[in-house]
Amino acid sequence: MLLLIDPRVEALRNAPLNSWIALSEDESTVIASGATYEEVVRESERVGSVDPIILKTPREWSPISL
């Protein structure tokens, strides 16, 4: 079976859990992570990212029911 590696999925799989993270504009790389939204915004600005996408990682990658 051919398994295609998705850069976004791999980036998320390797990201710190239970954290805020910023992904690069192409969503292939975690460019910042931290305990708070503001921490991640500051760090993403420090590395020069113009338009990152911010999300929260869970305690573990289980399916969610909100």
Place this chain on the structure above:
Amino acid sequence: MKLPYKKYPTVAGGVDLRAICPVYIALTARGAVRSKKIEAVIDSGASNCIFHAQIGEAVGFDIKAGRQEETYGVDGKSSAIYFHDILIYMPGGQITIDGAFSYDMPVPAILGMRGFFDNFKVTFDPTGQLCEVERIYQA
């Protein structure tokens, strides 16, 4: 607008798909600072649009000054949410809604019935693995 489902890893090594809309939020005041782009889960099971309070505070909302209500998750637990007029920027335009903030969110944002599904026709397409969202205007 067509929004391809976003992929998330699972503990079992697989992939989970979610309908996600990238949004920015801001106060409704002219010239207000926008948030960074955040991933909002499109969730027809949610009564309201709810954003993480940390994002609101970062762009100037006085969160606890808003109208307080209780909301219940699928686990039956209640938590306080605080309503404000929120300007949302999304692909295709912008909209002001009566949305809420919560300090107790596992995701940055959810887009629910009031504020999102009453302003957009939403079609989930499992074959194309995308969600199509079209603005509607009701009298």
